[in-house]
Amino acid sequence: MPARSDDTSILCVGSVALDSVETPFGKAERVLGGSAVYFSAAATLFHPVQVVGVVGDDYPLSDLDFLADRGADLSGIERREGASFFWAGRYHFDLSSRDTLETRLGVFADFEPKIPASFRRARYVFLGNIDPVLQHDVLDQVESPEVVACDTMNYWIEASRDALVDLLARVRILIINDEEVRQLAGEPNLLKAARWVQAHGPELVVVKKGEHGAMLFGDDWLFFVPGFPLEAVFDPTGAGDAFAGGFVGYLARAGSLAPDDLRRAMVYGSVMGSYAVEEFSVRRLIDLSQADIQRRLVQFREITAFETHVGQFAGR
Amino acid sequence: MPARSDDTSILCVGSVALDSVETPFGKAERVLGGSAVYFSAAATLFHPVQVVGVVGDDYPLSDLDFLADRGADLSGIERREGASFFWAGRYHFDLSSRDTLETRLGVFADFEPKIPASFRRARYVFLGNIDPVLQHDVLDQVESPEVVACDTMNYWIEASRDALVDLLARVRILIINDEEVRQLAGEPNLLKAARWVQAHGPELVVVKKGEHGAMLFGDDWLFFVPGFPLEAVFDPTGAGDAFAGGFVGYLARAGSLAPDDLRRAMVYGSVMGSYAVEEFSVRRLIDLSQADIQRRLVQFREITAFETHVGQFAGR
Numbered sequence: 001m002p003a004r005s006d007d008t009s010i011l012c013v014g015s016v017a018l019d020s021v022e023t024p025f026g027k028a029e030r031v032l033g034g035s036a037v038y039f040s041a042a043a044t045l046f047h048p049v050q051v052v053g054v055v056g057d058d059y060p061l062s063d064l065d066f067l068a069d070r071g072a073d074l075s076g077i078e079r080r081e082g083a084s085f086f087w088a089g090r091y092h093f094d095l096s097s098r099d100t101l102e103t104r105l106g107v108f109a110d111f112e113p114k115i116p117a118s119f120r121r122a123r124y125v126f127l128g129n130i131d132p133v134l135q136h137d138v139l140d141q142v143e144s145p146e147v148v149a150c151d152t153m154n155y156w157i158e159a160s161r162d163a164l165v166d167l168l169a170r171v172r173i174l175i176i177n178d179e180e181v182r183q184l185a186g187e188p189n190l191l192k193a194a195r196w197v198q199a200h201g202p203e204l205v206v207v208k209k210g211e212h213g214a215m216l217f218g219d220d221w222l223f224f225v226p227g228f229p230l231e232a233v234f235d236p237t238g239a240g241d242a243f244a245g246g247f248v249g250y251l252a253r254a255g256s257l258a259p260d261d262l263r264r265a266m267v268y269g270s271v272m273g274s275y276a277v278e279e280f281s282v283r284r285l286i287d288l289s290q291a292d293i294q295r296r297l298v299q300f301r302e303i304t305a306f307e308t309h310v311g312q313f314a315g316r
Numbered sequence: 317m318p319a320r321s322d323d324t325s326i327l328c329v330g331s332v333a334l335d336s337v338e339t340p341f342g343k344a345e346r347v348l349g350g351s352a353v354y355f356s357a358a359a360t361l362f363h364p365v366q367v368v369g370v371v372g373d374d375y376p377l378s379d380l381d382f383l384a385d386r387g388a389d390l391s392g393i394e395r396r397e398g399a400s401f402f403w404a405g406r407y408h409f410d411l412s413s414r415d416t417l418e419t420r421l422g423v424f425a426d427f428e429p430k431i432p433a434s435f436r437r438a439r440y441v442f443l444g445n446i447d448p449v450l451q452h453d454v455l456d457q458v459e460s461p462e463v464v465a466c467d468t469m470n471y472w473i474e475a476s477r478d479a480l481v482d483l484l485a486r487v488r489i490l491i492i493n494d495e496e497v498r499q500l501a502g503e504p505n506l507l508k509a510a511r512w513v514q515a516h517g518p519e520l521v522v523v524k525k526g527e528h529g530a531m532l533f534g535d536d537w538l539f540f541v542p543g544f545p546l547e548a549v550f551d552p553t554g555a556g557d558a559f560a561g562g563f564v565g566y567l568a569r570a571g572s573l574a575p576d577d578l579r580r581a582m583v584y585g586s587v588m589g590s591y592a593v594e595e596f597s598v599r600r601l602i603d604l605s606q607a608d609i610q611r612r613l614v615q616f617r618e619i620t621a622f623e624t625h626v627g628q629f630a631g632r
Contacts, residue, residue: 094504188410191547212528213542224619226529226540231507263622297624303540304620306579308613 007121009048009073010252011145012039013113013138014128014241016053016077020088020102021280023095023235031281032063034085035128035151038238041282042245042272043126044070045293047252050119052076052138056084056107066286076116082107095233096210115141124252126244127171129153132163139170147257149173149248150202151240157184168201172257175206175244190215194222204262206247206269208240216266221259225266226304228274228296235280239273242285246272264297271296323437325364325389326568327461328355329429329454330444330557332369332393336404336418337596339411339551347597348379349403351444351467354554357598358561358588359442360386361609363568366435368392368454372400372423382602392432398423411549412526431457440568442560443487445469448479455486463573465489465564466518467556473500484517488573491522491560506531507538520578522563522585524556532582537575541582542620544590544612551596555589558601562588580613587612 019033048071083106127135127150185196194205194217205217213226247269254261335349364387399422443451443466501512510521510533521533529542563585570577
């Protein structure tokens with residue numbers, strides 16, 4: 001794919017971090033991490049991305065060359081004196097829970113997203129999981145995006161609830177996990193929680209359920225994709241951002257939010273999430289080929305497709 | 317459907333109980349319950365069933381007339397002096413967990429399944445969740461069933477493990493929930509746990525995941541069906557047995573274990589499980605029409621189907 005950055009690119013704003021991760025299978029020290037990195041590693045396999053973030057002077061920026069090579073414009077990553085955002089965590093035996101060992105915000109503590117002039121006409125915007133106040137700032141700087149997709153987390157739902165609820169009115173697609181949407185809506189039933197969100201702005205709600213898959217809630221329809229059954233999940237970090245990258249990346253490529261495209265986008269998101277967890281950091285996404293992506297898309301179809309044969313009992 | 321009971325019927329052995337259930341939405345006292353009842357209430361919508369179980373002299377047998385009306389042969393339900401199996405439970409607010417308030421085995425404590433002569437040539441057998449030793453006894457009494465499907469629970473995995481593992485060699489389809497299969501196989505990964513089961517006998521493993529759906533593991537393929545998104549789950553009791561009823565009922569009706577039929581059977585199982593939870597006891601299944609079943613089957617297809625459009629990026 002030729003590198004390019006223009007109005008049709010996806011603008012992605014989020015964290016650009018270093019992660020130290022321990023799982024039952026091994027350990028990786030100070031590897032590429034952060035929502036903007038996982039998102040872009042997945043999305044650039046579908047469509048060009050413009051990345052906005054901040055790193056310290058310790059960041060191995062050349063490790064992001066693979067993103068530039070496939071169409072990411074990294075000129076919006078500000079480099080400042082100080083330490084990059086650093087997160088260290090340890091996953092438990094079954095990988096479904098983890099302990100945070102250390103979080104050092106570094107230069108990310110004062111992050112004020114500055115959207116370069118050439119990025120401001122982006123038609124697709126992905127707001128990674130950062131303070132909703134900053135997500136507002138980003139939208140204030142872009143002209144008239146067609147599609148704003150937004151992630152968040154339990155911390156902001158508690159600490160910055162008003163800004164987050166206000167933000168929803170500016171967002172077309174909320175991407176959130178099942179616990180978070182229940183918390184945000186104050187409603188344990190997912191259908192009702194999604195409807196609560198829709199009443200506050202977004203016409204589309206994507207609910208990520210980890211190994212249990214993901215659901216898309218449209219106006220009067222919904223779509224479900226399972227988690228891809230893997231024999232070994234190596235490192236779950238970033239799966240949700242990789243999902244968002246595949247999802248938004250495909251939509252931008254298709255240039256459409258038609259239900260058929262949204263369904264495929266959900267599956268492409270799941271494809272990217274499933275690959276992301278096969279190795280530490282974004283490693284599995286670096287060399288991933290279009291053939292790998294298409295192969296797993298077909299596998300998703302094989303594990304979910306059935307013929308209804310309605311009427312086969314007629315007359316019996 | 318004309319009532320009939322012959323070699324092509326499904327033989328179902330399990331509990332025939334009375335349940336008192338409390339949920340956040342209401343309360344039902346001494347209503348129809350038990351694995352054989354839920355199974356039959358679902359399966360008879362697809363195929364005739366022969367039921368074997370035991371009840372006390374307090375059981376409202378006429379409440380089972382709806383089963384006879386649609387093709388169940390209830391002559392294998394033994395009526396003995398004493399109290400019927402009684403279970404009382406209370407579901408928590410989110411319905412995903414419950415407390416057992418009371419269990420009185422009554423006449424079920426000495427249950428020794430006696431398979432009537434006219435049931436012994438059944439080609440399809442469903443072994444409900446009872447002591448694996450009794451499940452062996454049932455199989456000793458039937459001639460040469462083509463398809464034996466079997467359910468179990470954590471209690472038997474602990475208390476009667478050897479008999480259960482021996483039983484697996486006589487079972488073609490194990491129907492079990494996700495926690496149970498992990499416990500049985502001693503393996504947290506579902507793919508590996510299913511393979512462990514298959515190495516011990518069953519060629520097919522159905523893993524029920526409650527609201528997260530169900531998976532079927534075949535020899536070198538698998539299939540996934542989501543839980544049906546319901547706005548209100550009224551009473552989760554018996555959902556797994558209703559699933560098994562739809563699953564085995566459809567297979568017996570189709571007379572085939574071809575992958576396409578197994579896939580549809582998984583969806584019919586999910587249809588029945590999803591209806592079962594909409595009311596207390598088996599109430600929702602009593603008046604359920606074939607049109608209701610087909611309508612929800614189509615809804616399952618709508619929430620899972622997507623077109624791969626592989627090749628749409630070719631040349632870009």
